[in-house]
Amino acid sequence: MSVTIYDVARRAGVGIGTVSRAINGSPQIRPETKQRVMDAIRELGYTPHTMAKRLATKRIGIIAAIMPFYTGHFYQELLRGIQKSLTEFEYDLLVHFVDKPEKLNAYLDRTLSEKRCDGLLVISMDIPEEYVDQLQNARLPVVVVDRGHDRLDCIQVENERGAYLATQHLIRFGHHKIGMISGNRHSEPAKQRYQGYARAMREAGLTVKPEWFISADMLETTPKIQQNDGFNIHAGRVAMKRLLQMGEERPTAIFAASDILAIGAMRAANEAGLRIPDDLAVIGFDDIELADYLSLTTMQQPMYEMGKMAVDRIMEKIEAETEEVRQFRLTTRLIERSSTRQAGR
Amino acid sequence: MSVTIYDVARRAGVGIGTVSRAINGSPQIRPETKQRVMDAIRELGYTPHTMAKRLATKRIGIIAAIMPFYTGHFYQELLRGIQKSLTEFEYDLLVHFVDKPEKLNAYLDRTLSEKRCDGLLVISMDIPEEYVDQLQNARLPVVVVDRGHDRLDCIQVENERGAYLATQHLIRFGHHKIGMISGNRHSEPAKQRYQGYARAMREAGLTVKPEWFISADMLETTPKIQQNDGFNIHAGRVAMKRLLQMGEERPTAIFAASDILAIGAMRAANEAGLRIPDDLAVIGFDDIELADYLSLTTMQQPMYEMGKMAVDRIMEKIEAETEEVRQFRLTTRLIERSSTRQAGR
DNA sequence: CTGAAAGCGCTAACAG
DNA sequence: CTGTTAGCGCTTTCAG
Numbered sequence: 147m148s149v150t151i152y153d154v155a156r157r158a159g160v161g162i163g164t165v166s167r168a169i170n171g172s173p174q175i176r177p178e179t180k181q182r183v184m185d186a187i188r189e190l191g192y193t194p195h196t197m198a199k200r201l202a203t204k205r206i207g208i209i210a211a212i213m214p215f216y217t218g219h220f221y222q223e224l225l226r227g228i229q230k231s232l233t234e235f236e237y238d239l240l241v242h243f244v245d246k247p248e249k250l251n252a253y254l255d256r257t258l259s260e261k262r263c264d265g266l267l268v269i270s271m272d273i274p275e276e277y278v279d280q281l282q283n284a285r286l287p288v289v290v291v292d293r294g295h296d297r298l299d300c301i302q303v304e305n306e307r308g309a310y311l312a313t314q315h316l317i318r319f320g321h322h323k324i325g326m327i328s329g330n331r332h333s334e335p336a337k338q339r340y341q342g343y344a345r346a347m348r349e350a351g352l353t354v355k356p357e358w359f360i361s362a363d364m365l366e367t368t369p370k371i372q373q374n375d376g377f378n379i380h381a382g383r384v385a386m387k388r389l390l391q392m393g394e395e396r397p398t399a400i401f402a403a404s405d406i407l408a409i410g411a412m413r414a415a416n417e418a419g420l421r422i423p424d425d426l427a428v429i430g431f432d433d434i435e436l437a438d439y440l441s442l443t444t445m446q447q448p449m450y451e452m453g454k455m456a457v458d459r460i461m462e463k464i465e466a467e468t469e470e471v472r473q474f475r476l477t478t479r480l481i482e483r484s485s486t487r488q489a490g491r
Numbered sequence: 492m493s494v495t496i497y498d499v500a501r502r503a504g505v506g507i508g509t510v511s512r513a514i515n516g517s518p519q520i521r522p523e524t525k526q527r528v529m530d531a532i533r534e535l536g537y538t539p540h541t542m543a544k545r546l547a548t549k550r551i552g553i554i555a556a557i558m559p560f561y562t563g564h565f566y567q568e569l570l571r572g573i574q575k576s577l578t579e580f581e582y583d584l585l586v587h588f589v590d591k592p593e594k595l596n597a598y599l600d601r602t603l604s605e606k607r608c609d610g611l612l613v614i615s616m617d618i619p620e621e622y623v624d625q626l627q628n629a630r631l632p633v634v635v636v637d638r639g640h641d642r643l644d645c646i647q648v649e650n651e652r653g654a655y656l657a658t659q660h661l662i663r664f665g666h667h668k669i670g671m672i673s674g675n676r677h678s679e680p681a682k683q684r685y686q687g688y689a690r691a692m693r694e695a696g697l698t699v700k701p702e703w704f705i706s707a708d709m710l711e712t713t714p715k716i717q718q719n720d721g722f723n724i725h726a727g728r729v730a731m732k733r734l735l736q737m738g739e740e741r742p743t744a745i746f747a748a749s750d751i752l753a754i755g756a757m758r759a760a761n762e763a764g765l766r767i768p769d770d771l772a773v774i775g776f777d778d779i780e781l782a783d784y785l786s787l788t789t790m791q792q793p794m795y796e797m798g799k800m801a802v803d804r805i806m807e808k809i810e811a812e813t814e815e816v817r818q819f820r821l822t823t824r825l826i827e828r829s830s831t832r833q834a835g836r
Numbered sequence: 837c838t839g840a841a842a843g844c845g846c847t848a849a850c851a852g
Numbered sequence: 853c854t855g856t857t858a859g860c861g862c863t864t865t866c867a868g
Contacts, residue, residue: 150845161855166847176853196605197545198845201860206542208585215571217780222562229588238607240553241586243574260541262583379784413784435562439724439758495861506839511863521837543861546844 149192158186169194206264209460210240212253213269216374218406219434220449224269224291227453235461237264244271251277258284265460267291272334273298287463291456293334294473299463301456301474305335308445308478309342309401312429315443315480316399317350319487321427325358325397327385327407329376336361339403339431358397360385377403382410390418398426399486405430405437405444412440412485423487433481443486445478452476494537503531514539551609554805555585557598558614561719563751564779565794569614569636572798580806582609589616596622603629610805612636617679618643632808636801638679639818644808646801646819650680653790653823654687654746657774660788660825661744662695664832666772670703670742672730672752674721681706684748684776703742705730722748727755735763743771744831750775750782750789757785757830768832778826788831790823797821 151169155162160183167175168183186192200206209232213221225241232239240263244250254277257266265287273281273290278297281288290300316324326343328336340359347354362376362385371381382402389396402408408430415426422428430437433446455474462468500507505528512520513528531537545551554577558566570586577584585608589595599622602611610632618626618635623642626633635645661669671688673681685704692699707721707730715725727747734741747753753775760771767773775782778791800819807813 148845152845155855162846163848163856164854167854170847174853179853193604193606195546195845196607197542197551198860199847200542201540201546201862202845202847204860215567217564217567219562222560225588226560238585239587240583242584243570259538261538262541379781436724493861497861500839507862508840508864509838512838515863519837524837540861543844544863546846547861547863549844 149190153190154186154192157190158183208238208240208263209265209267210257210263211267211269212242212244212250214271215243215245220432223449224453227450228457231454231457264464267456287460289456289460291452299459299471301452303447304475304477305338306342309339310346311480312445313343313346313401315486316401316427316429321399322352323397324399324401325389326401327382327411328361328403330363331361333375336403343401360388377406379406379410382407383414386411386414400428402430405432405434405442408442409436409440422485427486429486441484443483444481446481447478448476494535498535499531499537502535503528553583553585553608554610554612555602555608556612556614557587557589557595559616560588560590565777568794569798572795573802576799576802609809612801632805634801634805636797644804644817646797648792649820649822650683651687654684655691656825657746657790658688658691660831661746661772661774666744667697668742669744669746670734671746672727672756673706673748675708676706678720681748688746705733722751724751724755727752728759731756731759745773747775750777750779750787753787754781754785767830772831774831786829788828789826791826792823793821
């Protein structure tokens with residue numbers, strides 16, 4: 147029914163091999179012949195059948211990405227970067243959003259058992275050990291994004307260092323009582339940011355009071371507070387409220403592990419009648435659109451670049467068929483706005 | 492190199508047809524035979540080759556979605572709905588984000604010339620007329636989402652009615668001077684919302700002062716104001732500022748065409764020392780997470796449902812191979828919070 | 837029920 | 853340069 151290269155070949159009075167050469171820009175063809183073929187293609191309205199081509203070349207032309215169902219600028223920018231790079235390689239993006247960890251396993255099973263993509267991007271998720279082996283056996287190129295991994299290629303932001311610098315920024319302004327608000331602690335980035343915070347405090351000779359650290363998993367287990375892995379505005383607000391109950395003992399500055407948490411914290415502070423940065427200094431992490439809007443000082447993450455690099459790397463792996471594993475780290479940048487300033491004392 | 496159906500057949504001592512039947516759950520096979528095949532499959536670690544299957548069945552198993560590069564809850568929820576439904580059909584999602592309209596054309600060209608998907612979802616974008624013809628000639632099932640269309644299947648929210656109800660809500664509270672803030676007016680949803688607003692005003696015998704309507708395209712053309720098609724927080728804020736300059740003549744209530752615009756407007760009002768809802772009532776459109784957080788009254792859009800319906804409909808079209816065109820409309824719901832209240836007079 | 841054979845539409849040697 | 857031929861891996865008749 148649909149027009150194939152045979153139809154084109156007949157029409158142009160050539161063999162199908164010639165048609166194929168014409169389509170794929172092979173140099174092994176006389177310009178006039180090519181022209182004839184192209185004319186026939188136009189006249190017939192021929193369009194190549196992608197699946198047949200893929201079967202023959204064994205190259206799928208698709209990269210799959212698995213990522214959590216979180217809202218937000220972070221993933222949006224990451225996707226932008228991924229898309230940008232992919233387009234240049236003329237590859238398509240198959241996305242799969244996952245809400246529960248079990249679904250990740252199910253999807254990995256499917257990906258493994260049906261060769262539907264040339265490479266896989268696993269974003270902000272931890273791959274169960276058993277699947278790591280399977281992935282390697284299947285020789286499917288994988289790049290882990292926004293997480294570290296010792297056996298797979300990965301690319302992430304320097305979370306520890308970013309948190310360290312953020313905390314240092316607060317310290318430089320004379321703050322001694324610095325608290326931290328975080329999403330759930332179990333994820334790698336969350337842990338690393340805590341460590342950066344703690345290290346900055348230690349090196350400055352400041353004590354890290356356990357009461358000054360609040361993470362979403364220490365709060366209520368309502369869906370509202372726990373959504374997005376605890377990195378949401380409500381968690382930030384509730385955490386800050388808790389901190390504020392300490393009265394005189396409360397921190398004078400807060401390092402929030404994400405901008406959205408910082409915004410929730412600022413809100414709670416405002417509700418308590420505190421002004422920012424005079425009564426409380428706040429620094430975030432991400433640099434989302436709202437951060438600029440609310441004059442929130444923050445550590446900017448190069449999300450767009452991370453997306454691009456992830457694709458570049460996976461394409462490299464696909465083309466080189468290399469088994470070599472490489473881990474990348476991108477640096478963060480301090481964006482100073484007016485939510486941080488000299489401590490009041 | 493990779494293990495194929497032939498290897499399995501040999502191992503199980505059957506023909507490849509039988510293996511195929513075993514895999515695809517055909518009833519035409521004796522249980523014991525099937526068992527033997529399944530054992531062989533397990534022993535060999537056989538995995539079917541998707542592309543070969545697709546070539547043979549002529550069914551791709553992929554739905555492509557084209558959508559703008561906008562951030563936000565709206566698209567997130569929509570994607571969730573799409574994904575959910577797609578997973579049930581065991582289809583994959585190929586996404587393509589577009590930043591400029593030209594890119595839409597380029598992508599449509601590609602989609603048309605390479606049969607890479609069984610159906611296409613065009614989200615929040617207007618398809619140039621010439622492509623509509625091509626799409627129909629190619630008999631590629633298409634569903635337009637978040638826009639209306641007379642020649643293609645489409646599914647959208649009742650924008651006019653939602654805006655009408657929102658405005659009516661304000662009127663019910665005694666407001667007479669009601670302004671509207673919108674993103675760029677050229678898009679269908681934006682126009683429809685304006686019409687709903689105007690109709691509610693008219694029916695209540697209120698005058699629609701042109702000065703009370705401000706859309707992003709009437710503001711500065713900076714990237715900040717124009718991003719996301721003018722539906723962003725900055726535009727809302729600047730628009731409100733402008734309204735506030737009218738002094739006594741300013742509106743006492745605002746219908747914002749999106750929550751994010753409403754939030755920008757509220758911010759400007761707060762900066763001017765106005766309290767909400769006492770000095771200014773505000774109602775939004777969307778019901779994003781932040782709306783609940785900021786106690787913004789709004790018209791909720793069923794985005795998740797829209798995504799699900801879009802997929803259900805496109806699958807229906809794929810399976811029925813019908814040419815029939817159907818347009819769907821989903822209703823909005825008023826979510827009353829404290830940003831609207833009795834007018835002060 | 838099951839095996840054999842004929843494609844699906846295209847690429848990639850291989851001879852000319 | 854170009855036509856021919858052999859697959860790519862799987863589904864689907866078509867005879868048994």
